[in-house]
Amino acid sequence: MGRNPQNDRHLRPVDLARAHGLSTQAVRNYEVAGILPVADRTPHGYRTYTSLHAGALRAFLALVPGHGHRTATAIMRAVNEGSAEEAFRLIDESHTQLLDDRRTLQVVESALRDLAPVTASEAGVRSEPAAVSGSGGTFIGPLAGKLGIRPATLRKWERAGLVSPRRDPQTGYRVYDEADVRDARLAHQLRRGGYLLEQIAPLITQVRAAGGLEPLGAALGDWRDRLSARGRAMLAGAAELEAYLRERPP
Missing domain, CATH: 1.10.1660.10 (Multidrug-efflux Transporter Regulator; Chain: A; Domain 2)
Incomplete structure (x- = not known):
């Protein structure tokens, strides 16, 4: 009325x-x-x-x-x-x-649940070849094999900013440390969930800024509360x- x-x-x-x-x-x-x-x-x-x-x-x-x-x-x-x-x-x-934001949060939370904190050595990615220059980490081949992807895919992810391996000073090979392994595993999970590289990159940046997956979990809780x-x-x-x-x- x-x-x-x-x-x-x-x-x-x-x-x-x-x-x-x-x-x-x-x-x-x-x-x-x-x-x-x-x-x-x-x-x-x-x-x-x-x-x-x-x-x-x-x-x-x-x-x-x-x-x-x-x-x-x-x-x-x-x-x-x-x-x-x-x-x-x-x-x-x-x-x-x-609704899109809620779905994104759900996918990210699901990916994090599947990514219990694992070090590079626990994941078995250092067994082939051995530790690089005594500083730990793994080369691109073993990491790609562990994830079930091609080395070229990891190189593509590097260009997109999803992983940032350093170079071994003696061989020039890419060396992936524990944080790189974590980021690669998270990227792999999200790609399997259908997310594009440009959608994954900001999340990887958040993981790095938070200092790992565990701090990010708290941030995701805040995100859920805001939604x-x-x-x-x-x-x-x-x-x-x-x-x-x-x-x-x-």
Whole structure:
């Protein structure tokens, strides 16, 4: 049911601002951006808002945590321009992105479960040939054989930044240390899961920055919590948007 304009109490920009901890200039900027409907003006040129504007502001502020400022702005602008279908499309896109992020997290967590911490020697990758120059590590052939891939694949992964072997100063051969073995195994799992090299590279970077798989596990827990919070925020935003749509005149 739409609102009764006769029951509207006129609100000043400061009234909306104070209710949400905003500045009056922010409220004006939201109107200019199309987040709020265009306000009426007094004979002296002052803006006057109503409960409809208050509802629009509540909807926008509720949409931001789940969809981001830019998308929330586009959603409100579409609604205020009378294009609810465009607003729904934008919301659907956000939900699709959230679902994709959840699937990515699930694949990564599955890959990590299959990658219990293993050193290069425990994996058997140093048996052929022996340790390089007394410094540990393995050559490309044994590592490729252990993973069941070709040496050329490891070289391709190196060019993509997934592994960063050093070179043996005496032979010039690639030497893969424990961290390289870990990164190669993780890359192998994700490739088997259908992920592209350009999608895997940022994850490998996160593993290195975290200092290994175990610290990354905690980071993934935080990621999962953020996705859950985002999903709940989308629900809260949808509720406020629905209330605003009900209040808008047909």
